[in-house]
Each structure stands twice: as C-alpha cells, then as structure tokens.
Amino acid sequence: MTQSAGHLIVKQLEAHGVRRVYAVPGESYLDVLDGLHDSPIDTVVCRHEGGAGYMALAEGRLTGTPGIVMVTRGPGAANAMIAVHTAWQDATALVLFVGLIPVADRERDSFQEFSLAGWFGSTAKRVIVLDDPLRAGEIVAEAMHLAASGRPGPVVIGLPEDVLVQPASATVAPLRPVASGIPSPAEMAQVESQLATAKRPLIVVGGDGWDNETGRNLMDWAHSAHIPVATDWRAYDAVPHSAAYAGWLGYGRADTLAARLDGADLLLYIGCGRSDVQSDGYTRGFAPPTLLVLPDTSATMHSGRIDQQILSTPAAFVAALSTPGTASGSVRGTRTDAWMAALHLDQQRFATPHPDGGIGVDLGMAFHVLERELPGDRVLTYGAGNATIWGHRYLSHTQAHSLVAPRNGAMGLSVPAAVAASLIFPQRTVVAVCGDGDFFMNSQEISVAFAEGSAPLVIVVDNGIYGTIVQHQRAHYPGRASGTAMTNPDFAAWMRSFGGHGELVERTEDFEPALLRALSSKIPALLHLRTDPETMPPSTVNASSNAEVGP
Ligand SMILES: Cc1ncc(C[n+]2csc(CCOP(=O)(O)OP(=O)(O)O)c2C)c(N)n1
Numbered sequence: 001m002t003q004s005a006g007h008l009i010v011k012q013l014e015a016h017g018v019r020r021v022y023a024v025p026g027e028s029y030l031d032v033l034d035g036l037h038d039s040p041i042d043t044v045v046c047r048h049e050g051g052a053g054y055m056a057l058a059e060g061r062l063t064g065t066p067g068i069v070m071v072t073r074g075p076g077a078a079n080a081m082i083a084v085h086t087a088w089q090d091a092t093a094l095v096l097f098v099g100l101i102p103v104a105d106r107e108r109d110s111f112q113e114f115s116l117a118g119w120f121g122s123t124a125k126r127v128i129v130l131d132d133p134l135r136a137g138e139i140v141a142e143a144m145h146l147a148a149s150g151r152p153g154p155v156v157i158g159l160p161e162d163v164l165v166q167p168a169s170a171t172v173a174p175l176r177p178v179a180s181g182i183p184s185p186a187e188m189a190q191v192e193s194q195l196a197t198a199k200r201p202l203i204v205v206g207g208d209g210w211d212n213e214t215g216r217n218l219m220d221w222a223h224s225a226h227i228p229v230a231t232d233w234r235a236y237d238a239v240p241h242s243a244a245y246a247g248w249l250g251y252g253r254a255d256t257l258a259a260r261l262d263g264a265d266l267l268l269y270i271g272c273g274r275s276d277v278q279s280d281g282y283t284r285g286f287a288p289p290t291l292l293v294l295p296d297t298s299a300t301m302h303s304g305r306i307d308q309q310i311l312s313t314p315a316a317f318v319a320a321l322s323t324p325g326t327a328s329g330s331v332r333g334t335r336t337d338a339w340m341a342a343l344h345l346d347q348q349r350f351a352t353p354h355p356d357g358g359i360g361v362d363l364g365m366a367f368h369v370l371e372r373e374l375p376g377d378r379v380l381t382y383g384a385g386n387a388t389i390w391g392h393r394y395l396s397h398t399q400a401h402s403l404v405a406p407r408n409g410a411m412g413l414s415v416p417a418a419v420a421a422s423l424i425f426p427q428r429t430v431v432a433v434c435g436d437g438d439f440f441m442n443s444q445e446i447s448v449a450f451a452e453g454s455a456p457l458v459i460v461v462d463n464g465i466y467g468t469i470v471q472h473q474r475a476h477y478p479g480r481a482s483g484t485a486m487t488n489p490d491f492a493a494w495m496r497s498f499g500g501h502g503e504l505v506e507r508t509e510d511f512e513p514a515l516l517r518a519l520s521s522k523i524p525a526l527l528h529l530r531t532d533p534e535t536m537p538p539s540t541v542n543a544s545s546n547a548e549v550g551p
C-alpha cells in the first residue's frame with residue numbers, strides 16, 4: 001500500500017523506537033502531523049520552538065535515542081536554532097525536522113522562505129532537504145544514525161510541503177546500527193601500562209553515552225587502581241559520586257581541583273576533550289601526557305597534546321578495562337591511594353556548604369536540604385547563570401541520566417528539560433534549578449506539563465538581576481551595573497494560575513517545609529526563592545586536604 005512521504009516519516013520514526021516528538025505546528029508540514037494522528041508516538045505540543053528543541057535535547061540526553069523536534073519554516077526554524085547550537089556544542093543527538101516552502105516557490109523570497117543550509121550548515125552534523133519522496137525513509141534512517149554516531153549532535157531535515165504529500169515507498173528503510181568502536185587489546189595494554197607508571201593520574205569523564213553500569217564499573221575500577229575521576233562541566237551524572245570522585249572542572253569548580261590538575265602527571269579523558277571551559281580558558285592541564293577516548297577521529301573540542309587516542313564510546317572503553325579488583329594491580333603499580341583519597345576529600349569539603357550571611361534565602365543551606373530530601377533517582381535540570389552553581393556544588397549524582405544542563409551555557413533550558421524529563425521518567429522526582437532570568441526564557445513550557453500530566457518541581461532563584469553578568473561587571477566595571485536589572489512578578493502565583501502548587505520562600509528556615517509540601521503535591525510545583533542580589537556563588541577557594549600529593 002502506498003503512503004505519503006509525510007506518513008512514511010512517522011512510520012520510520014516509530015521503527016527507530018521514537019516515543020515522543022516535540023513540536024510547534026506549522027502549515028508547512030501538515031502531512032507529517034496527519035501521520036502522527038494515528039501513531040503511537042506522543043506528539044508533545046510545545047509553546048515555543050526553542051522550548052520544543054530543548055525538550056528534544058533532554059530526550060536525546062536522557063534516553064540515548066535522538067530527540068525529535070518538528071517546527072515550521074523561517075520563524076519556527078529561527079526559534080529552534082538555540083537547541084541546535086546546544087546539541088552541537090554539547091554533543092547530544094537531536095533530529096530537527098523543518099517544514100519548508102513548496103519547491104516551485106524557491107528563490108523568490110516567498111512567504112517564510114529562508115536558507116536551511118545557510119542557517120544550520122555551520123552548527124549541524126548534516127543538513128538534508130527531502131526533495132525525493134521515495135527517499136523519505138532512507139533519509140530519516142540516515143539522520144538518526146548520524147545524530148547518534150561518533151560525536152553525537154544535531155541533524156536537520158528540511159521537508160518541502162509539496163514533497164511530503166507525494167507517494168513514498170510502502171515500507172520503512174532498514175535501520176543503521178551505531179558502531180561503538182571496541183578498543184583493541186594492544187591499545188588497552190598501552191593505556192594500562194601508562195597508568196601503571198603514573199604517580200598522579202587523573203581521569204576526566206564527560207559527554208553523553210554513559211549508563212549506570214558503565215559509570216559504576218569505571219568508578220569501581222578507578223578506585224581499585226587508585227585513580228581519581230573528575231567530570232567535565234555539566235556532565236556530573238556520567239559516573240556515581242563514590243569514593244574515587246574528585247569533583248568537576250569548569251565554571252565554579254574548586255580551586256583545589258584546578259591545582260590538582262596542574263599537578264597531575266597523566267590525564268585520561270573519556271567521552272570529552274580538554275575544552276576551554278574545563279581548562280580555565282586553555283591555560284591548565286596542557287603539560288601532562290594525554291590519553292583521549294572519543295568515539296570519532298576529529299577530537300572536536302579537545303585542545304593540546306594527545307599521546308594516544310582511542311576511538312571508542314565510554315561504554316565500550318570501560319567494558320574493555322580490566323575487571324575491578326583483579327587485573328587492576330597491574331594498573332595500580334606502586335601507587336598508594338593517597339592521591340585519590342586527597343582529591344575525594346577536597347571534593348567532600350567543597351560540597352559542604354557554610355552559611356553565607358546574606359539576606360533572604362541562603363542557597364547553600366537550602367541546597368543542603370535539597371541534597372538530603374530529594375530521592376537518589378532524582379533528575380536535575382539547569383539552564384545557565386549563577387543560580388546553577390549552588391546546585392552543581394551541593395547536589396550529588398548517583399545515577400546516569402540524572403542531569404540535563406547546557407554545556408554551551410544556553411539560558412532557558414531548565415524548564416523545558418524538566419518537563420521532558422518528567423514525561424520520560426514519570427516515577428522520578430524532577431527538579432529544575434533556575435535563575436529568574438533563565439526561568440522566564442522558557443517558563444511557558446510548564447503548560448506542557450499540565451497538558452501531558454507530568455509534575456516537575458521548579459526552583460526559581462530570584463535575585464532580581466542577571467546575576468552572572470553583574471558579577472562580571474563588578475570585576476571589570478565596578479559600580480557601573482548596566483543592562484542587568486529585571487522586574488519580576490509573583491512567580492508562585494503565576495504557577496498557581498495554571499493549577500499548580502506555588503510558594504514564595506523568603507527565609508532559609510522556611511525552605512524545608514515548603515519543599516516537602518511541594519514534593520508531596522504531586523502536581524507541577526514552583527518554589528520562588530527570594531535571595532540577596534549581593535550574594536554571588538560561594539568562593540571556589542577551599543583548603544587542600546593533603547599538600548604532599550599535589551602542588
Ligand atoms: C540565551 C542566553 N542569553 C544570554 C546569555 C548570557 N548570560 C549568561 S548567564 C546570564 C544571567 C543569568 O541570569 P539568571 O538566570 O537570573 O541567573 P543569576 O546569574 O542571576 O543567578 C546571562 C544573561 C546566555 N548564556 N544565554
């Protein structure tokens with residue numbers, strides 16, 4: 001039986017195991033929407049294409065199946081750009097479908113015409129226009145493969161509206177398996193012999209593609225080999241924060257860990273490279289021999305020396321490591337656990353808050369309560385801004401797929417990512433941590449939680465300013481705050497207007513009971529935390545636990 005290209009696209013997505021598409025409708029891709037009408041795929045109707053794109057990004061990051069977002073031509077595509085950029089920089093699998101003008105209207109500046117390749121060509125793994133309806137299935141299969149293969153990322157597919165209604169093939173195209181890259185025994189022997197002679201090795205993990213088994217096995221192995229493990233910025237859920245965990249590198253990181261990076265004599269990166277964020281702007285961690293485990297040859301976002309590169313996903317690499325407790329002696333060499341233990345102790349001290357002495361809610365104390373009260377399988381989502389730093393520092397991760405945060409620092413991600421996470425994991429507690437600026441960039445997507453019956457908790461840190469930028473202004477233009485003030489509404493009342501649970505919290509001691517009420521409400525909830533605009537994130541200076549094992 002023949003079917004239209006638009007309908008076949010939906011069937012193809014079903015074959016790939018896609019559970020949800022995140023969409024803002026447009027008349028340019030009606031035939032795909034019509035195909036979704038009878039599909040088991042849930043069409044999550046969003047309010048802004050940026051929000052839809054961020055939700056799809058969360059889907060890709062939390063499930064491993066590329067997130068799917070559908071938008072219309074010019075205006076819709078423009079709104080979706082932020083998610084494509086985030087998926088590109090963060091290396092997250094995403095497929096963006098964009099409805100396009102009819103083929104006959106091209107190059108005439110017709111209504112909503114734009115250049116798909118011109119807009120997305122520099123920030124997507126591939127931009128494909130479906131000009132031949134007979135290739136609809138094949139092109140979707142290719143996009144799904146490409147988005148998830150090697151360094152994951154976004155793929156953009158343009159769908160001219162007249163092509164969508166033309167007959168396509170009767171059956172879906174074959175799926176393409178994604179190669180994981182299995183390291184050879186010789187490569188592993190080389191890695192292990194370098195680790196065996198290092199006195200102060202440090203593993204840095206990041207990127208997508210981690211699962212519970214991989215994270216746990218790596219941490220057990222590293223512990224038995226006496227090697228500390230740090231995470232990349234906003235990749236804190238790659239591994240559980242157990243006894244070999246050393247904290248994170250990047251904005252807000254501990255000075256102690258930065259000093260340990262300077263003192264390391266071997267670096268092993270798994271799933272991420274040495275980026276500017278992680279190396280304090282290309283200034284740290286460049287000297288030691290460097291081993292790099294990435295699933296493609298390009299080493300995108302890694303800077304500086306590479307002594308050995310292994311083409312592998314984190315899962316395949318960790319599976320190839322010697323079993324914990326058995327062969328790890330050959331990797332441990334004569335190294336004691338002093339270096340690893342010192343870094344872990346540094347991290348524990350760093351993650352212990354102290355009262356900040358400011359007015360309003362003390363975020364260190366509040367996040368200490370959150371750490372205690374949230375269940376271990378919680379999912380945390382963040383956007384950008386200072387407000388996130390308290391969460392990064394005081395909230396731990398024990399499971400994979402428990403974090404969605406923009407490694408490219410894109411504001412507005414927290415709410416849509418939380419809405420998507422609570423659809424994906426309805427049994428888990430999902431908490432968005434956002435500044436007042438970040439929150440209002442995509443807060444409208446909370447309406448999707450009501451439409452879909454999910455129940456995230458949103459914590460809005462209201463300091464009345466774009467605080468991160470104020471902090472930069474204080475450093476570079478003291479006394480001349482400019483362009484950084486905001487006027488806020490009653491966010492709790494705003495949440496209640498949807499039928500959700502909303503509370504204003506103005507004192508630290510009121511946070512815990514408010515949190516418990518919000519968690520037990522089982523509906524979308526918001527805690528509006530009034531905080532002191534003078535209080536910037538806590539100092540990154542903390543006393544080193546053992547000066548003898550590092551500089
Ligand atoms: C989409 C986007 N626009 C602008 C910025 C620049 N920026 C980075 S942090 C920040 C301020 C964030 O303010 P808020 O969410 O209130 O958090 P705060 O720093 O006050 O805690 C801005 C404007 C950005 N990173 N992303």
Ligand SMILES: [Mg+2]
Nearest residue numbers: 435436465467
């Ligand atoms: Mg703010």
